[in-house]
Amino acid sequence: DVKVTQSSRYLVKRTGEKVFLECVQDMDHENMFWYRQDPGLGLRLIYFSYDVKMKEKGDIPEGYSVSREKKERFSLILESASTNQTSMYLCASSLSGSTDTQYFGPGTRLTVL
Amino acid sequence: DAKTTQPPSMDCAEGRAANLPCNHSTISGNEYVYWYRQIHSQGPQYIIHGLKNNETNEMASLIITEDRKSSTLILPHATLRDTAVYYCIVRRNNNDMRFGAGTRLTVKP
Numbered sequence: 001d002v003k004v005t006q007s008s009r010y011l012v013k014r015t016g017e018k019v020f021l022e023c024v025q026d027m028d029h030e031n032m033f034w035y036r037q038d039p040g041l042g043l044r045l046i047y048f049s050y051d052v053k054m055k056e057k058g059d060i061p062e063g064y065s066v067s068r069e070k071k072e073r074f075s076l077i078l079e080s081a082s083t084n085q086t087s088m089y090l091c092a093s094s095l096s097g098s099t100d101t102q103y104f105g106p107g108t109r110l111t112v113l
Numbered sequence: 114d115a116k117t118t119q120p121p122s123m124d125c126a127e128g129r130a131a132n133l134p135c136n137h138s139t140i141s142g143n144e145y146v147y148w149y150r151q152i153h154s155q156g157p158q159y160i161i162h163g164l165k166n167n168e169t170n171e172m173a174s175l176i177i178t179e180d181r182k183s184s185t186l187i188l189p190h191a192t193l194r195d196t197a198v199y200y201c202i203v204r205r206n207n208n209d210m211r212f213g214a215g216t217r218l219t220v221k222p
């Protein structure tokens with residue numbers, strides 16, 4: 001079974017703090033993704049990565065950056081957290097092709113006060 | 114710019130088959146139909162996907178109409194643990210994984 005884990009289930013931060021969300025997959029997948037999920041807006045793609053040190057912007061990259069130093073780990077960084085970044089953050093991974101099935105982690109519910 | 118239409122909610126009796134419809138009338142020839150579900154406060158769980166042919170796995174069956182404009186996800190013997198929001202997605206590539214509002218399925222005893 002594919003396992004995607006995220007560093008925290010729940011996180012509370014203050015406005016202006018730098019926030020790191022970590023995601024690890026154990027299936028040697030090439031592709032990794034970060035989404036946020038908000039009521040009424042569905043899932044929105046923030047960033048994705050096809051390979052180590054590679055990254056591509058998704059639909060809503062503003063206010064976020066990512067890091068992929070190792071194949072199994074994909075980090076999402078909020079340089080200066082704001083209240084409008086309060087959301088559920090979901091990490092996913094897939095094998096290598098552009099249509100390979102994406103498998104999701106359990107999510108991190110981030111609250112920015 | 115939703116590509117799929119699903120009923121907002123459905124009920125199903127425990128032990129009976131749950132048939133969840135999805136309309137995707139504008140689907141292109143190279144777009145796959147994917148189904149995921151999301152149990153409250155958890156990440157989406159992959160269920161099944163298909164292109165043209167009907168598909169079956171240990172979780173569910175996917176029936177795609179011949180014109181590919183609609184599909185049905187079938188959970189053959191629904192249990193209380195199948196209560197979740199079910200998402201139908203048409204997808205061409207990684208940038209196209211767009212989850213809509215889905216169908217909230219409630220399995221009742």
